[in-house]
Amino acid sequence: MAANHRTAPRYAHVVGWGMAVPDRVLTNLDLEAIVDTSDTWIRERTGIRERRIAGEDESTASLSFAAARQALEVADVLPSELDMIIVATSTPEHIFPSTASLIQDWLGASTAGAFDLSAACTGFIYALNMAAQAIISGSIDTALVVGAETMSRLLDWEDRTTCILFGDGAGAVVVRGSEMPGGVLSNVLRSDGSGCDLLGVPTVGSRDAAVPDAGLPRDGTRPPMHKMYMNGREVFRFATRVMKDSVLEAVEKAGLTMDDIDWIVPHQANQRIIARAAKNLNLPEERFISNLDRYGNTSAASIPIALCEAVNDGRIQPEQYLVLVGFGGGLTWGAMVLQWGVAGPAEQTAIKRYRREFSYTVARTRSRFSRTLRRLAELLNRSPLGGLYRFFDRLPHDASDQEGSS
Numbered sequence: 019m020a021a022n023h024r025t026a027p028r029y030a031h032v033v034g035w036g037m038a039v040p041d042r043v044l045t046n047l048d049l050e051a052i053v054d055t056s057d058t059w060i061r062e063r064t065g066i067r068e069r070r071i072a073g074e075d076e077s078t079a080s081l082s083f084a085a086a087r088q089a090l091e092v093a094d095v096l097p098s099e100l101d102m103i104i105v106a107t108s109t110p111e112h113i114f115p116s117t118a119s120l121i122q123d124w125l126g127a128s129t130a131g132a133f134d135l136s137a138a139c140t141g142f143i144y145a146l147n148m149a150a151q152a153i154i155s156g157s158i159d160t161a162l163v164v165g166a167e168t169m170s171r172l173l174d175w176e177d178r179t180t181c182i183l184f185g186d187g188a189g190a191v192v193v194r195g196s197e198m199p200g201g202v203l204s205n206v207l208r209s210d211g212s213g214c215d216l217l218g219v220p221t222v223g224s225r226d227a228a229v230p231d232a233g234l235p236r237d238g239t240r241p242p243m244h245k246m247y248m249n250g251r252e253v254f255r256f257a258t259r260v261m262k263d264s265v266l267e268a269v270e271k272a273g274l275t276m277d278d279i280d281w282i283v284p285h286q287a288n289q290r291i292i293a294r295a296a297k298n299l300n301l302p303e304e305r306f307i308s309n310l311d312r313y314g315n316t317s318a319a320s321i322p323i324a325l326c327e328a329v330n331d332g333r334i335q336p337e338q339y340l341v342l343v344g345f346g347g348g349l350t351w352g353a354m355v356l357q358w359g360v361a362g363p364a365e366q367t368a369i370k371r372y373r374r375e376f377s378y379t380v381a382r383t384r385s386r387f388s389r390t391l392r393r394l395a396e397l398l399n400r401s402p403l404g405g406l407y408r409f410f411d412r413l414p415h416d417a418s419d420q421e422g423s424s
């Protein structure tokens with residue numbers, strides 16, 4: 019953990035990146051057998067050809083974990099070096115505990131704080147900004163930021179206007195403090211909650227827990243519980259407007275002009291939205307990183323997955339300026355200017371690789387051991403020996419306990 023009183027300027031650089039998508043591919047032709055749609059309609063109206071769908075054993079946490087491991091590998095960072103883990107997701111493993119806490123446990127990142135962040139498809143930009151600002155302020159040194167979703171679990175597979183669009187996956191980055199100028203240079207984060215009815219998932223929460231689930235007619239008066247609903251046309255209009263405005267604002271805040279920008283890494287929702295944004299910004303569409311033909315819309319995972327692929331195939335190079343831009347439910351939107359700082363994966367140290375693998379193995383064992391110990395303590399507490407156990411448990415364990423109780 020970094021000291022809070024630094025004097026030299028601090029920058030937050032992405033030094034590791036990783037992604038994970040399920041093996042199962044669902045093509046447009048496959049979808050023709052599920053809903054009244056066609057490969058031609060989907061390709062022409064969205065640009066999507068196929069998407070990945072999580073298998074029974076896969077989940078938001080398992081995909082996050084796989085992407086996180088890759089990102090740590092690329093950065094050659096140990097789980098024990100992480101100060102903060104943020105998972106941006108709208109499809110968390112549970113309402114709580116957070117998916118980030120599960121990742122913290124599975125990695126063995128024993129000195130990291132962990133929380134989930136909910137800003138729908140804009141979540142990764144929000145999360146990366148939170149981590150970067152904590153690094154720039156000097157309060158932490160190293161963070162893991164994940165965008166991950168298993169949208170397929172919440173899709174209404176009878177609604178052709180939504181189920182054809184989304185896919186599952188995760189992308190992760192390791193962000194580190196440095197005195198080298200660059201990294202995250204500016205941010206624009208926005209929300210307009212008046213658009214909360216345009217897309218969402220009514221599910222267990224303080225409002226919806228009491229709403230009966232099954233047996234309601236599909237009469238269009240309310241969206242089905244636990245299923246995504248969306249007003250596609252309105253979201254389309256909103257997306258094209260905010261993409262242009264937020265990109266221009268983020269670039270200006272970074273003290274740059276559009277001529278300085280090498281790549282735009284947009285949220286992957288629809289190729290027509292990307293084309294419209296390119297036209298509005300007067301940029302060639304080739305300057306926008308796009309892979310939605312292969313993955314569809316993976317919500318909070320789409321930007322880190324696109325970023326990861328573009329770094330791995332050599333399109334993104336050191337010192338280039340990128341703009342990440344996203345939009346989605348909330349409504350939320352945001353953009354961020356990033357100057358890329360590293361030429362490729364960090365030089366791997368065998369000892370760190372070994373210690374990472376060891377950390378993952380030990381983490382699983384330690385976690386099981388802690389749970390077993392807690393259960394044993396509970397059993398002992400309830401047994402006839404409980405009085406004796408409680409007596410010893412109340413004794414001060416060390417000097418700090420004594421200080422605290424005085």
Ligand code: UT7
Nearest residue numbers: 054055056059063139178179182250251253254287288346
């Ligand atoms: O991650 C952020 C959230 N999501 C988005 O950013 C999505 C934003 N919106 C969109 O990408 C587009 O609005 C959609 C792809 C969802 C829809 O495309 P569109 O060009 O706006 O279509 P539309 O809603 O205007 O519908 C045109 C027609 C309709 O038929 P009628 O009323 O003209 O007879 C729809 O019923 O296309 C029909 N349609 C379909 N036809 C075949 C809608 N979905 C399908 C489908 N297959 N899957």
